[in-house]
Amino acid sequence: MAGENIPVAANVLGTIGTVFWCIQLVPQIWHNWRHKKTDGLPASMMLLWAVCSMPFGVYMILQNVNIPLQIQPQIFGFFGFVSWGQILYYNHEYSQLKATLLVIVSCLLCGGFEVLFILTLRIPYHKGITWPVLIFGVVAAIMLAVGFVPLYFEIWKRRGRVAGVNWVFLSVDSLGALFSLFALAAQGTFDILGGILYIVVFLAEVGIFSSHIIWRFRHRKLLRAAKESGKSVDELLAEMEKGKDIENETKASSVVQKPVDQGVSTDEATASASRSREERDLERGSD
Template sequence: MANENGEGEDIPVAANVLGTIGTILWCIQLVPQIWYNWRRKKTEGLPASMMLLWATCAVPLGIYLVLQNVNIPLQIQPQIFGALSYVTWGQILYYDHGYSRLKAIVVVLAASAISGGLEALFILTLRIPYRKGTTWPALFFGIIAAIMLTLGLIPPYFEIRKRHGRVIGINWFFLAIDTFGALFSLFSLAAQKSFDILGGVNYILVALLEFGIYGCHTVWRIRNRKLLREAKKSGRSVDELLEERELERQRQRELESSNGERFTGIDYDEEKSRPSTEAHSVDGGFVQEPAGWHRT
């Protein structure tokens, strides 16, 4: 989310420069991810729900910024961000959800048209009341946008959990650009005379959640450094080695299960056929006799 600089506010030069950098970064952050998806022809590990939340959050964000009548670059930023998010979402549908290319394109275009129509409708409806002093609807849309943007970073953690901390499918250039966009925007707010709490909290949450993603993968690499060295030495991919290990673990579990069942079956059969014994003393010693025998 770009920093919200209202008209007539005396904005320091540093705040303007930092805010402009943050806005530019948040306009282009998804370009490396789109290229990464296209080159690999798969999006495994990149949640569709993340991109859909980001794409749809551009609607309330655009309403909020346009109603506030901020400068034109800031008004354009949500539109570019939403469009790139929809493109990424379409790639996920096409590469990993079984959609045909035509179906994915139609779905993305339809969703984009609906989003654009809703944004225009709310802007035209709320612009006059906003100018008359009714500003709470704009604040409401700003809060919704901040919540949706932050929630979009939750689904990757479910993917990370499935892979025991490993991050796949997310391009690191994309994530780094997004993190720097949040940090520059936060620094811009800090450089202003008044601090926008809504924007500041949103930038902090985004940065923290993304640092969490970096941290999870870093820990995974430390814990699996031997595997990484083995992959580098053998010239094989980490995925191949992980798949080989998983197959080996499955075979081991099946073998242990099979041995356990066979051992239990033998024990049971022998126990049924073998007469039980009991000990008794004879002249100070002990002699075991089958329980079914009786001394006379």
């Protein structure tokens, strides 16, 4: 449990981290709204992130960490649900009303369960029974880490390219994780699970940055061609895929045509041989 006297440095760093994590999803939400699509941004990722704010909030509040870090999960969860609702609306053909209702109901359920668990676990926690709270911290860390798996799967499908993710969002998210980690360290009593959670976020996002940088380096000619032609990278990639499909269809049709031609030639040869035999039989008969 963190001490009652939180150092000023911890509060300052925690406030900076919370500000970053409060606004981190705003650029992504704006990006989704502007482009009216969320290709490459998995709904399961945003849902896991949003839901993990509930056990994360229970853990942070009962651990009595600095106030900014206590309110951080709630704001993070709210924006996570909003982004999830956008994915349902833009890419999964949910109606605007249905997506909005799902977001509101999900926020209320998570908020209600969080309050219930805090009130239920507070008494045994103050008596020294801390393992239930520890479980909430572990669950939050696992859900946050697993939330990156669908995104990495999308990156793998695109051979390392990151699509649909706003880079301002990722940058702010990484900074929020770093400052929150520094805030925990400045408390004097470092919370291990909270630290693991922030480290997981930072390392996962470093991996995302690295993957896209490598992809851009490998496809620098494609990026140059897109810039010169005035087309987007997605348009050029679509044209390349279309060209490959046409080429494959041409090859397949040529492979099918050869046996047919060979079959026709064989039939003609058989018919010719049959006619020759008939002519010979007629000649013998006339003799």
